[in-house]
Amino acid sequence: MDNKIPPPIVALVCGLIIFFSKHLFPIYEHQSAIIYSVPVLFLGVIILAIAALSFRKYSTSLNPLAPEKASSLVTSGIFGYSRNPMYLGMLLILVSIAITFNVYGGFIMSIIFLLFITRFQIIPEEAAMEKLFTDEFLYYKKRTRRWI
Numbered sequence: 001m002d003n004k005i006p007p008p009i010v011a012l013v014c015g016l017i018i019f020f021s022k023h024l025f026p027i028y029e030h031q032s033a034i035i036y037s038v039p040v041l042f043l044g045v046i047i048l049a050i051a052a053l054s055f056r057k058y059s060t061s062l063n064p065l066a067p068e069k070a071s072s073l074v075t076s077g078i079f080g081y082s083r084n085p086m087y088l089g090m091l092l093i094l095v096s097i098a099i100t101f102n103v104y105g106g107f108i109m110s111i112i113f114l115l116f117i118t119r120f121q122i123i124p125e126e127a128a129m130e131k132l133f134t135d136e137f138l139y140y141k142k143r144t145r146r147w148i
Contacts, residue, residue, distance in 0.1 A: 011090040014113045015097050022102035041096035048089030050078045067128040075140045087117050
């Protein structure tokens with residue numbers, strides 16, 4: 001694995017950067033921001049929770065730093081729509097923080113999160129899954145998008 005930082009820590013750091021860098025970007029305040037932010041936050045948390053519960057249901061490893069310890073390939077439920085719903089949930093939480101506190105900086109940080117997680121987490125995970133589950137993973141990869 002190229003990444004030694006757990007993805008929730010990466011998301012937390014990105015969220016803190018979004019919040020604490022708000023003075024570096026033009027202020028964009030909209031009275032309806034909370035109307036958009038809260039549903040995006042809930043959607044992110046729900047997607048993340050459903051994905052984590054799916055891993056528990058199949059008794060497979062939740063450790064993103066050791067994908068080679070996975071005991072089964074989860075492809076049903078929310079994993080039928082996205083190969084990486086946990087990271088998608090984290091991204092939606094970051095977008096919610098951006099909408100609330102720092103639209104411009106948050107947009108940039110959300111893109112950085114997406115690129116970082118793809119390069120240093122998802123691509124190595126996919127290599128490990130392909131090694132573990134070969135044809136089953138290749139079929140899954142062909143029919144299910146990486147993010148959404």
